[in-house]
Amino acid sequence: MEKKLENLQILVNHLTYHYPDGTIALKGINLNIYSGEIVGIMGKNGAGKSTLIKTFNGLLKPTTGVVYIENDDVNNVLMSKLTRIVGIVFQNPDLQLFANTVEDEIRFSLKNLNFTKTELENQINLTLEKFKLKKFQNRTPFTLSGGEKKRLAIASIMCRNPKIIVFDEPTIGQDAEGVEFIRNLIKEKHSEGKTIIIVTHDIEFAIDNIPRTILMADGLIIADGPTNKILSQDQILNIGSLISPQLIQLSKFLIDSGFKVPDNAYLKENMIQFLGSFLKEKMEITEGGKP
């Protein structure tokens, strides 16, 4: 979707946040997020990432400045409405699982959404099926494996069908399959037109899946732009305590060595294609010889 005014979904203006103990977590944030975007938020621990996302669903109220979610000032909207629009998936599923059964865990999330009984049961079933939890329906959530718990925690937010989905460190400790699951989920939700915000340290995941990245430091946004640009500037990387993804490092090396590398070689498929044609060329020159 285009970055047009009518698509503006989150508007943050001069936002500051002071914790009751006096810590100033946000020192003047300005930010526009448009409907259907995928946005990454990066930065050191303590830079203010969590504080910022908590103002989106009403967990924290701005000290000064404004946050508009879908044209509503968060100060004037009930939290129950905000959490319906903005769903935050927290990193640790243990923080939220409590019910007797997996099914009840989903039911709890749907409690105050004014569903009729049939609608409610339908939604529960759909969610369980979608997240491959149907077979655990009547099991207690505490006997699930780590990965299954994570799926359940995600399901318990997705079933509420929020328009804006915020993931807090979704790939921490995940193996390739777990990362793939998150990747597909984001793709699917993006194709449904959802807005997706991902707080992450995972540079390799970000470069592949997140087009726009915001870098925070010390309560401020210090960079906002295409992820590949953000992750290739040394100065920005230093402030954010980040490193370049491998293929950006490799592209830079190739450029320095005199190669004409395409701009998008930071993506794996493009790098394979580029190196492939280079290697093929070499092979032809040394025809019959060893590469």
Added chain:
Amino acid sequence: MSFEFMEAFKFIQKKTIIHSLDPRTKLLLATIYSILAIMFEEIFILFFIFLSFFPFIIAGQLFKKWIKSIRGMTFLFLLLIIFNTLFSTFSKSISMILRIMIMVSSFSLFFLTVHPDDLMLSLLSLKVPYNIAFSFSLSFRFVPTIAIEAQNIIDAQKSRGYEMEQGGLISQAKNLIPLLIPLIVCSMKRAFHIAESLDSRAFGSTKNRTYYYSISFTKKDWLLTVILIAFFIFGIIVKLFPDLLPNWLFWRFPV
């Protein structure tokens, strides 16, 4: 009780004469003031006891924290005034408030200025077994951690539509389940991890444990101890022979 009130009991590192006192002296201080507070119910006497505690708060640079702890109890004070006045007298309610203020202040001074690890050492010096003393100091260490975790749990549940409900006692209690169960589960997991890591650090591997830090009674401590005991004896004398004091000290509110 809010977490803000708990702040009044969380140790902060500072360099003051109060911080440098031996924990045992400060324990004596807290105990004597608490006993005196219970002994008397006369408003003026309690007020003077309370005033006499002020220098300690100032010397320990604890004024801000102390004000916080008193503010955190405003609600309790209101309740005390209402109930005591209803069932007894207004004077009683005021003396009750003064008593509580003295006790809370003296123990909050103790916890604010005694390093939890020193707390363990003073327990050891009072012949408490190491395991018990250690678990005591460990629980102090984890208060802030668990407070943060509790906040994270509230945030996570609120984010999926959980609302702190109004209503009867039973429905309110029921409503706490989504917070309590994750808190218990997380705390148990944490306890397991801590135990694992203690084992991996030779905890309990020998009976002849050594200590890097030690606590010791200095001149300051002896001096304060003598003053405190004298103060205490003076208090007992006054309690036994109230005629020694001028009459206005026993004044009460007419209601």
Added chain:
Amino acid sequence: MNLIKFEDFSFKYDQAQDFVLKDIKLNIESGKFILLCGITGSGKTSLVRAMNGLIPQFYHGEIKGDVFVKGKNTKNVPTSTLSRDVGLVFQNPENQLIAMNVEREIAFGPENIGIPWDEMDSRIKECIKITDIEHLRKKAPFEISGGEQQRVAIASILALQPEIIIFDEPTSLLDPKSAIQILNLLKKILLEKKISTIIVIEHRLDIVLPLADEVILIDKGRIIEHGEAHYVINGEKFLNSGVNIPKCVSVFQKLMNQNIFIGKLPISIEETKNLINSIK
């Protein structure tokens, strides 16, 4: 010399259905930086718990076979004693920092084994120096960053002077730069011979592989590959194991599958650069 030796070791947790470790035969030698990898639930954490006696002493269950740490059977020697040979640093430093300041934290291990004050003091000073945390000496664990906490955790294990230190995902909660710094610190400790062997469980293979001498690959409770890092990374089993394969490895693996590239897969960016230079 064999520091840790598994002899056909199998283990099943109480109340679990299946064995979590199956017929483990393994020798851990000195002087190595060893990466232990495998997908979630493959048995990595259980394997390291068996290396310092937490399995079977803290976690009970059904055992077959034996594990020896420097010749001591982990069935008979308590973990608290084995901790002088094997140190274990966990993922979340929050749960292993038990004192209210850094100095006391580091002292805790030596205190537990009854080290005299003078030696304790010199050990603390040395550990603070190695891990570069002089400025944190009097700070409480909740006043310092995650990377700093992990340094303190490392220092507090070093103070026990074990021969082997095992790290269970030490960097998963850290930002990329801090993660690299921690891993480099581990390598430095190894190279300066403060420790004779380091075993690391790590999901971010891209940053740990350049440091690894050996790789152990575990799957469904069995060790399916163990050897020199290049040997393991070039094997089918590794490439199909479901762990997060670094991009430089997978790029050249694809090229290899297309028959455009023949040779050893590069396991780090440095090696990739050298490879390209050699072709050019």
